[in-house]
Amino acid sequence: MSDIGLDWEAHARRLADDQHLRPESPWWGPVTSTPRHIFVPHWWERGTNGRVVRRGTDDPDAWLKAAYSNDTLVTRLGTLHADHAELGTVIPYGTWPTSSSTLPTLVVTMYRHAMPGDDSRMLVTTGTGYGTALACRRLGDKQVISVDIDDYLVQAAADRLSSIGLHPHTTVCDITKSLPDQVDRIVSTVSVRPIPPSWLTALRPGGRLVTTITDTGLILVADKTKDGGAHGFIANDKASFMSVRHGDDYPPAPDNAGLWETAQNAEGESVTTGRYPVMRVSDTWDVRSTLELTVPGIEHRMDVGKDGTRTAYMLHPDGSWARAEASGRRELPTVQQGGPRRLWDELDRIRTWLVIDGDLPVSGAAVRIDPDGTCHLKRSGWSATIAPR
Missing domain, CATH: 3.40.50.150 (Vaccinia Virus protein VP39)
Structure with a gap:
C-alpha cells in the first residue's frame, strides 16, 4: 500500500x-x-x-x-x-468490535x-x-x-x-x-x-x-x-482486550430481557442501604476484575437521571439481580436484590477490602497454572481459581 x-x-x-x-x-x-x-x-x-x-x-x-x-x-x-x-456506512452502537x-x-x-x-x-x-x-x-x-x-x-x-x-x-x-x-x-x-x-x-x-x-x-x-x-x-x-473468538463473530449475548425487566421494576427479596455510594463498576479495573473472579458473568448497567439520580444494575445468568439507587454521587443507595445470590453484597465486600487495605490483592497476585490451564491466584489471604468452563 x-x-x-x-x-x-x-x-x-x-x-x-x-x-x-x-x-x-x-x-x-x-x-x-x-x-x-x-x-x-x-x-x-x-x-x-x-x-x-x-x-x-x-x-x-x-x-x-x-x-x-x-x-x-x-x-x-x-x-x-x-x-x-x-x-458512508454507519454501524449502530451495540455491534461488538x-x-x-x-x-x-x-x-x-x-x-x-x-x-x-x-x-x-x-x-x-x-x-x-x-x-x-x-x-x-x-x-x-x-x-x-x-x-x-x-x-x-x-x-x-x-x-x-x-x-x-x-x-x-x-x-x-x-x-x-x-x-x-x-x-x-x-x-x-x-x-x-x-x-x-x-x-x-x-x-x-x-x-x-x-x-x-x-x-x-x-x-x-x-x-x-x-x-x-x-x-x-x-x-x-x-489492560483490556477483546475476547478470543472461535469463528467469524462472537456468539449472541445471553438474552437478559426478562431479568432486566425484573431488575428495573421488582421489589427485592432483600432491601438494604448500601455501605458506599453508587459506583460505575465497568469503569474500574481492580474492583471489576476482583468481582469477575468472585462471581463470573455479571452484566453491569447504569442510569443517571436528569435530576442526578444514579441507579446501578447488576444481572447474572443464574437469575440474580441487584438495583442500587441514590439521589446523588455522595448519597448511600437503597439496594434491592433478588435471586440466588446477593450481587451488591459481593461488590460491597470487595469495596470494604479496598477501603481497609488501600488496594486489592488481585494486583500483584501470585499465579500458578496447572498443565490443563487452570489458574490459581493468591495474595494476602485471598485466593481465586479460574478453571476451564
Whole structure:
C-alpha cells in the first residue's frame, strides 16, 4: 500500500516520545521505524448515531493523527471489516468490535513483560499486523510467528508487512487450539480464560506467556515450569482486550430481557442501604476484575437521571439481580436484590477490602497454572481459581 508521500517518521518519533521510550530502549527503534498508518488504511470511528468508516487517503492529516495517536483503532465490527465497508456506512452502537489495532503503549507494555531475548522465537496475535511489525523490528522477522483466526486479516497483514520488507511466518489458526511451532514467548493481544493448554505445550522449557484474562483488566505473566504448568504473577499494569473468538463473530449475548425487566421494576427479596455510594463498576479495573473472579458473568448497567439520580444494575445468568439507587454521587443507595445470590453484597465486600487495605490483592497476585490451564491466584489471604468452563 502506498503511503502517498506521507511524512510519517516525525509522527512515529512523537509516538515513541509519548510512550516515554528512550533511544536506548529496545522498543524505541521498532516504534520509530514502523509506519503504523500502513496497517490501518481504514478504520471505524465514533459518530453521532454509531461508528462510521474512515478512509485514510481521503484525509491524510486525519489519517496521520489517528494512526500515530496512542489509541486503539477499531478495524472490524461484527463480521464487517473497515476495508470492505462502503464509505458512508454507519454501524449502530451495540455491534461488538471483533478486531482492532491496539494502542501502541499497550502493545509495548505486553512485549516488555514478555522480556524476549535477541534470539527468542515469539508467537503473537495478528490483528492489523502492527504489533507483529514491532516484534519483527525487535527480533527479526524470521523469529516471529503471527496467528489469527480470520484468514482475511492474516493475508492483509502479511501483504502490509511485506510492503515494508517484513516476512514473518503468518498462519490462520484458533489460538486456543494447537499452535504451529515451539516458541520461547507467547504474547496474546486477545484475552483468554483460562490459559489454553496448547500454549503450555508450545512453550519451550522456561518460556514465558503474557496475556489478559477475559472480562477483567488483568495482565497475566507466567513462565513454564518443569511439570508442564507455569508460575507467574498478575502485573500491576492494567489492560483490556477483546475476547478470543472461535469463528467469524462472537456468539449472541445471553438474552437478559426478562431479568432486566425484573431488575428495573421488582421489589427485592432483600432491601438494604448500601455501605458506599453508587459506583460505575465497568469503569474500574481492580474492583471489576476482583468481582469477575468472585462471581463470573455479571452484566453491569447504569442510569443517571436528569435530576442526578444514579441507579446501578447488576444481572447474572443464574437469575440474580441487584438495583442500587441514590439521589446523588455522595448519597448511600437503597439496594434491592433478588435471586440466588446477593450481587451488591459481593461488590460491597470487595469495596470494604479496598477501603481497609488501600488496594486489592488481585494486583500483584501470585499465579500458578496447572498443565490443563487452570489458574490459581493468591495474595494476602485471598485466593481465586479460574478453571476451564
